[in-house]
Amino acid sequence: MKTYHVAIVGATGAVGTELLRLLEVREFPVASLRLLASERSAGRTLPFRGQSLVVERLDANAFENVDIAFFSAGASRSRDFAPLAVRSGALVIDNSSAFRMDPAVPLVVPEINPEDICLHKGIIANPNCSTIILLMALAPLRKLAPIRRVVVSTYQAASGAGAQAMAELIEQTGDVLREKPIVPRVFPYPIAFNLFCHNTKIDETGYNEEERKMIFESRKILHDPHLKVTATCVRVPVVRAHSESVNVEFAPGTRPSLEEARKALEAFPGVALVDNREANHFPMPIEASGRDEVLVGRLRYDLSNENAIDLFVSGDQILKGAALNALQIAEWWIKEGSQHA
Amino acid sequence: MKTYHVAIVGATGAVGTELLRLLEVREFPVASLRLLASERSAGRTLPFRGQSLVVERLDANAFENVDIAFFSAGASRSRDFAPLAVRSGALVIDNSSAFRMDPAVPLVVPEINPEDICLHKGIIANPNCSTIILLMALAPLRKLAPIRRVVVSTYQAASGAGAQAMAELIEQTGDVLREKPIVPRVFPYPIAFNLFCHNTKIDETGYNEEERKMIFESRKILHDPHLKVTATCVRVPVVRAHSESVNVEFAPGTRPSLEEARKALEAFPGVALVDNREANHFPMPIEASGRDEVLVGRLRYDLSNENAIDLFVSGDQILKGAALNALQIAEWWIKEGSQHA
Numbered sequence: 001m002k003t004y005h006v007a008i009v010g011a012t013g014a015v016g017t018e019l020l021r022l023l024e025v026r027e028f029p030v031a032s033l034r035l036l037a038s039e040r041s042a043g044r045t046l047p048f049r050g051q052s053l054v055v056e057r058l059d060a061n062a063f064e065n066v067d068i069a070f071f072s073a074g075a076s077r078s079r080d081f082a083p084l085a086v087r088s089g090a091l092v093i094d095n096s097s098a099f100r101m102d103p104a105v106p107l108v109v110p111e112i113n114p115e116d117i118c119l120h121k122g123i124i125a126n127p128n129c130s131t132i133i134l135l136m137a138l139a140p141l142r143k144l145a146p147i148r149r150v151v152v153s154t155y156q157a158a159s160g161a162g163a164q165a166m167a168e169l170i171e172q173t174g175d176v177l178r179e180k181p182i183v184p185r186v187f188p189y190p191i192a193f194n195l196f197c198h199n200t201k202i203d204e205t206g207y208n209e210e211e212r213k214m215i216f217e218s219r220k221i222l223h224d225p226h227l228k229v230t231a232t233c234v235r236v237p238v239v240r241a242h243s244e245s246v247n248v249e250f251a252p253g254t255r256p257s258l259e260e261a262r263k264a265l266e267a268f269p270g271v272a273l274v275d276n277r278e279a280n281h282f283p284m285p286i287e288a289s290g291r292d293e294v295l296v297g298r299l300r301y302d303l304s305n306e307n308a309i310d311l312f313v314s315g316d317q318i319l320k321g322a323a324l325n326a327l328q329i330a331e332w333w334i335k336e337g338s339q340h341a
Numbered sequence: 342m343k344t345y346h347v348a349i350v351g352a353t354g355a356v357g358t359e360l361l362r363l364l365e366v367r368e369f370p371v372a373s374l375r376l377l378a379s380e381r382s383a384g385r386t387l388p389f390r391g392q393s394l395v396v397e398r399l400d401a402n403a404f405e406n407v408d409i410a411f412f413s414a415g416a417s418r419s420r421d422f423a424p425l426a427v428r429s430g431a432l433v434i435d436n437s438s439a440f441r442m443d444p445a446v447p448l449v450v451p452e453i454n455p456e457d458i459c460l461h462k463g464i465i466a467n468p469n470c471s472t473i474i475l476l477m478a479l480a481p482l483r484k485l486a487p488i489r490r491v492v493v494s495t496y497q498a499a500s501g502a503g504a505q506a507m508a509e510l511i512e513q514t515g516d517v518l519r520e521k522p523i524v525p526r527v528f529p530y531p532i533a534f535n536l537f538c539h540n541t542k543i544d545e546t547g548y549n550e551e552e553r554k555m556i557f558e559s560r561k562i563l564h565d566p567h568l569k570v571t572a573t574c575v576r577v578p579v580v581r582a583h584s585e586s587v588n589v590e591f592a593p594g595t596r597p598s599l600e601e602a603r604k605a606l607e608a609f610p611g612v613a614l615v616d617n618r619e620a621n622h623f624p625m626p627i628e629a630s631g632r633d634e635v636l637v638g639r640l641r642y643d644l645s646n647e648n649a650i651d652l653f654v655s656g657d658q659i660l661k662g663a664a665l666n667a668l669q670i671a672e673w674w675i676k677e678g679s680q681h682a
Contacts, residue, residue, distance in 0.1 A: 149645050232639070
């Protein structure tokens, strides 16, 4: 079997460490693995297949002989170094927002638009986490009927803001319980027992950056430039799974039955239906955490619109929202895509 | 000045104790105060105006000489005892769901439909907390243009399930941080670092009871039987303020400007506008907690619908969501309504 020289940029972050773990447990055909990070983290060691790998400093020469480079170190690091990696001959799978809306860069959820992988020119973008989790619920429904408009409100975990944000949630919550004064460091506002508008810039339309990602990345991934989406992205005191309350409006007269919708969701790879009305058991972040599948449920006909269905979704932000999706892109590429290259 | 003999049923609960505090700080004209609760709480003492009042057991004779009885002890207690209180000559202000949808019982938010107070036949119902908080944001906008449809997703605090639920959130969170095993008691699922569908019965439509309250109580309070509402009610690990992500659709061609909407919200009694895009500062439960006003902000034109506006609301569930609204009903009645009696 062919094996690959792999690099992880941002190896010590929340997504990087999860990628490292997934490369091992999913038995990715790794010939060699290079862990790259900032100066600050260089020299640390991380375990991989029973060995200790030393984290190296990211620099322009780091991608020599690398076949596949996973980037998860922020947009500016990707903008600076991904083109260098491509020039060295690596396939870049970029978890940042740097290239997602670049028309020359495929933006891929492998269960939804894997064929776009073949169009890459060296970089494949991994979508925003909330967008991936939303689309995993929408894609199966979209096979049943055309979706016209989506109204989504999110309940987003601390993990989306990185490992330090997760630590802040835990530590700050302990401080609040001990009645110690708190000073937010990672988030702009207290996250313990609180929630707030997603901590990204608000533009002149009033939408924050996370909401704009959900609107525009959804259109690109689904190849549906007319899809109407409004999103309200909210950070909640949850550790690592995002949840979303979703109102899906279909083209007039085409709304599928709940039975059809449930069947389509159950049959879709990467989705688990959690929809038990009797037990009031629906998707919850603690049950989505650590799971590969995105949990979808609470399906019901919208009483306010005869063309719409309401549903609720929870998905692990670090897994399907980031590291797992990135790795699935690489898996698809080495299995299917490289034959088209 | 006329003074009143007042009773609180459920005096030891989260809403009851807040009512007691508000009667004092708002200088309600109390001639005498009777604190009523179940057998279990009888004999406890609670402070009022520098005195210690003994909690008495609720029974059929408890309402002798009572002018105004606040009920906040659950729907079955209200069904059993509110008619007895009325027969004794008391005005009942009921915080439970028992009579809210009874056509003979006014359902009142004093800033919105105070005139309905005069139609009472002994009982005035205090609306569901999430409904009050939603309508405080909608009522000012409704003066600008007709509202056709509302899509709302809630972020509801533990307090809505009572004092024991608030204690469970705090204790369970501490246990999770100490890595102690947890066993949910009040809520059906862990609430620490988690969220779930509101813990009320799901009916055959798939909506939970809280969502049905938001749909049907909104129509009654606004006297708008055609108002279309879909709601997704979610419990989050927040102590005592509910938040709501609201998409408001106006009649075609009538959407007000954001400037008009902000002005209308600012001018509305009981609403505080919190809408600072530069600072990403919008309504948050920790800032709504302990405040009489419902915080409204994040106003923006819905990019998916030219007739809609998105906004976000946070309101103290125990104050405007329950005790304060109930007391405001009584205040309005003794100031204005009793002249119509």
